[in-house]
Amino acid sequence: MTEWVDESRTRQGLYRFIGAAFRTPEPEHLDVLGAAIEFLDGRDLDRYAYSRQWRGLVSAWPTEGANSELAVEHVRLFASGMKGTPAPPIESHYRVSAKGGGVAEFVAELQREYRSMGLVSVGLAEAPDHVSTEFEIMSYLCGIEADAWESDQEGLAWETLGLAGRFLDRHLSLWIPPFARSISNAQPLDLYLNLGRLAHAFVIHDADSIRMLRREVESP
Numbered sequence: 369m370t371e372w373v374d375e376s377r378t379r380q381g382l383y384r385f386i387g388a389a390f391r392t393p394e395p396e397h398l399d400v401l402g403a404a405i406e407f408l409d410g411r412d413l414d415r416y417a418y419s420r421q422w423r424g425l426v427s428a429w430p431t432e433g434a435n436s437e438l439a440v441e442h443v444r445l446f447a448s449g450m451k452g453t454p455a456p457p458i459e460s461h462y463r464v465s466a467k468g469g470g471v472a473e474f475v476a477e478l479q480r481e482y483r484s485m486g487l488v489s490v491g492l493a494e495a496p497d498h499v500s501t502e503f504e505i506m507s508y509l510c511g512i513e514a515d516a517w518e519s520d521q522e523g524l525a526w527e528t529l530g531l532a533g534r535f536l537d538r539h540l541s542l543w544i545p546p547f548a549r550s551i552s553n554a555q556p557l558d559l560y561l562n563l564g565r566l567a568h569a570f571v572i573h574d575a576d577s578i579r580m581l582r583r584e585v586e587s588p
Contacts, residue, residue, distance in 0.1 A: 376514035378411045380507050386567050387503025390457055393438040418569035425566050428558035441557045454554035455547060459497035462543040485531055502540055506532060533578035541575045544568055
């Protein structure tokens with residue numbers, strides 16, 4: 369099961385990295401993410417369909433002197449609650465109307481979905497439908513899956529992979545593509561342009577891969 373464990377750990381790390389990279393770019397935070405890039409680069413990501421987007425992000429990763437510029441750009445692109453924000457990093461913005469209580473109902477349903485997966489709190493300050501929260505959810509599921517493969521609990525591993533696939537199909541696959549387009553249309557700094565492209569490519573790749581695996585397992 370070593371191959372399955374390695375695959376799950378790679379996905380776990382990438383989801384956590386991408387979600388964290390959308391958070392406020394404080395210097396210490398960027399240093400931690402820079403170290404994560406070195407770790408992920410050792411996972412042979414060039415063999416995946418999203419490798420070009422990964423390389424684009426790595427090449428755009430900031431130097432120490434770019435921190436203040438990134439902070440201003442982060443606010444311009446993503447600051448929630450500000451009129452005219454070009455790329456709100458929250459799912460409800462792309463999927464429900466802000467009128468008539470639609471957002472509150474959508475978020476409440478999402479929270480119920482989290483609880484059904486055994487998640488009372490995801491440990492993040494962002495909203496339940498924030499990109500960082502949802503990517504952390506996927507990282508959490510990948511971690512459970514990897515642990516299950518390591519302990520030879522194949523049933524739990526497949527069950528968790530199914531949960532991840534359904535979460536992708538119901539959420540990230542639906543709103544990350546328009547979110548990434550909104551980032552691109554805002555003519556951002558290279559870091560966020562490439563981060564949006566990587567998030568899009570990775571989500572679509574992972575959803576397709578899980579769908580294919582489940583189809584193979586379920587076929588007679």
